[in-house]
Amino acid sequence: MIKITMFSSADKVKGQGVGSAYLELLAMLKKYFSKEFSIKINNYKAADISHYHTVDPMFYLSTFFWNRGVKLGYVHFLPETLEGSVKLVPFIQRIFNWYVMSFYKRMDHLVVVNPSFIEKLVALGVSEEKVTYIPNFVSPKVFYEATAEEKQNWRKEASLSEKDFVVLGVGQIQQRKGIDDFVQLAIQNPAIQFIWAGGFSFGKITDGYEKYQKIYENPPANLHFTGIVDRDEIVKYYNMADLFLLPSYNELFPMSILEAFNCGTPVMLRNLELYDSILKETFITADDIDEMQQKLDELVEQPEKLHAFQEKSRQAAEKYSEKNCAAQWLEFYTELASKNK
CATH class of the missing domain: 3.40.50.2000 (Glycogen Phosphorylase B;)
Structure with missing residues (x-):
């Protein structure tokens, strides 16, 4: 041994x-x-x-x-x-x-x-x-694709309707994660529900803490900050979401992306070279906030386009x-x- x-x-x-x-x-x-x-x-x-x-x-x-x-x-x-x-x-x-x-x-x-x-x-x-x-x-027992009934019940618990288009972001609230673009997209799209699951893991030494704390305490009406969520609870948010969006500027291999994949949630990421070798063609790509907005408009108007990326998430979950x-x-x-x- x-x-x-x-x-x-x-x-x-x-x-x-x-x-x-x-x-x-x-x-x-x-x-x-x-x-x-x-x-x-x-x-x-x-x-x-x-x-x-x-x-x-x-x-x-x-x-x-x-x-x-x-x-x-x-x-x-x-x-x-x-x-x-x-x-x-x-x-x-x-x-x-x-x-x-x-x-x-x-x-x-x-x-x-x-x-x-x-x-x-x-x-x-x-x-x-x-x-x-x-x-x-990630563990398939912790992160999994829920049934339609479970998703519906979790949405009700979160005061969301079946018709709401829900965009989820996950991670620490910090500049590197692209939180500014996420907030701006919420401002630009009042008809869409935005949720950011995460908080200030490093407290006041978080870069831009004072700025983001103000946003955290007074977000746009359609943006909900959950704070830090336990792993056995955050699976509900992935399953409630129509789209997982991580507008991060720098990563290695985010656990949140794998968690979204395991839940069969379509993924949109900023177009970063570092994703090419591990995640190529598994997600919706956007170069900047303008393209994120463009892709978001398309998905809201034609939600059937999400089906292909649901399947891509499932395939990526199997690979990893x-x-x-x-x-x-x-x-x-x-x-x-x-x-x-």
Whole structure:
């Protein structure tokens, strides 16, 4: 049995994708591989593999311990992807950026959730041979396509009618997520119901916190901010929505997109190059807010166009299924452990 220690504090802060990805991986490993892997959490006893999910200073110090086995880092973000998320004094930001890359370079191997970031890591001084791509995934038991009756009941609970066209956004309220465009679209489309599920996971250090807090407290009449929603509740919002819209400017592989796919919800995303290698032709694409408005008009007038993208979401959910990703993790962990021995 391979001994794996997970180092993570990701689940301490609600409403962030890193925590969701960590919890999904833990649940999957316990579900499929309880006989193959012995998993400990934040334990400093000897291990075959030490899998680091977050870059806590204590975890960094542990990389110097002799008993850590193969040190594996999970790259959920790069310094550039934090721009527009957290506001730090420039000097502190530079130190943090250096620290993050120092942490990654302490690893024997890295896993990225988007292959486009391999090249960026190499440019930052990481050997390409040390990087492996394994996509994110979500549990089909937690995120699933509900029945028509369930969707209808959930809409009633949320004071929505069957005829309402509902656009859902999910994520932290921050500039990087494109929240400004989401709010503006709500203003431009008073007949459409907009819901943003998420809040301020990083509190007052969120970039633009004061501005977004005012919007959060006084949104347009047709825009509802739910605040941070538990995972077993947010599935209802995906199923209530006619369209999932994430106008984000920078991502790796958002868990929210996979959650929408699993619920069979059509997806619209900003046209970003980083999606090309993982999500090509699975979503409605828009270059900017003007094109988002144009596509939204088309879908409201011709809702039957959503059917094709419902099917694309289902197909993408199958491609990035828990079962498929489980096989990749089994092979990957087994190979790492054999190298260590």
